[in-house]
Amino acid sequence: MKNSKKNMPTNEVLCAMDERRANWLYYLYDEAVKQGMDAKFAEEAIFRCGENYNYAMLQGADDLKAIVDGLTATRVSAWDINISTENDGAVIEQHYCPLVKCWEKTTSDKEKIKTLCAISRKCYEGIFSKIDGFNCSFEQTIANGEGCCKMVISKEKKGE
């Protein structure tokens, strides 16, 4: 499968970087748990990262197409992503997760992998907390054994 953009790093390079990030999360979480912490501190941390880090790919993304493109463009091939968009929202299905791949190398504890995945997904919640008009949620995840990660982006209902 080829990348959708020209002049892209290879999928191998992209996934290696994603695995490395997952590896750092794994050990930082692991060491904090040894000190008596639970997942809440890490969920808050990754949410705040999504909220505060101005992702280059999302700069100027103010409509649905730009948001979806910003979230996925560099990883469409590496993460084996399919996208379907409608007027009011989009569904992003990801069939490969280098983060889960990384955690499987360090633990066989499926519950721990689910926890690490839930922590990581907080990044998207943080990102969407800064995007007016849209919400995101996950209906399936690879970490939960559901075959693919299914992210649903929908228009924010008034009053939410």
Place this chain on the structure above:
Amino acid sequence: MITNTPSVKSEELDICREGFEHRAAWMYWLLEEAEKAGLDDEFARKAIFNCGCFLGKNVTPQTDDVVEFAMQFTKDAKDVYEMDYVNVTPERVDVEFHYCPMLNAWKKFTDDEAKLARLCDIAMCGDRGTLSEYEQFEFHLGRTIADGNPVCEVGFSKISTNNKGGEE
């Protein structure tokens, strides 16, 4: 005064640098929240050291040749960090990094230069961990961009005595 500006740019490098920045950003906020909950840096130093050990056990080449090790170890980050190999001998390799994407990420969250130098030193525990997996090699860290030097000075050498572990 920290100066950290890339001199080589391309779309491919931007994407790679964003990958390194993203990891640094997660680290930053995990440390922030851990500190709020009362943990000090020691937990992070141990954690990142363990990340490096994982790399040394599973990813980096098993070799006695310090040049081969250094070239493989730095291969994927060479252009991202704008590395110069300033000394390459069969006994030792010295590398200067002219740009750091991780520092660039942290600078988006804080201007506190003492904190930036601290974060850099915690991140370097990864390299210390990787090198700890090699009985025959020693890791050397000199001045860094995060502590105000124009470049990061990193070295890898063959151990010349029975005593391991000297950083300049």
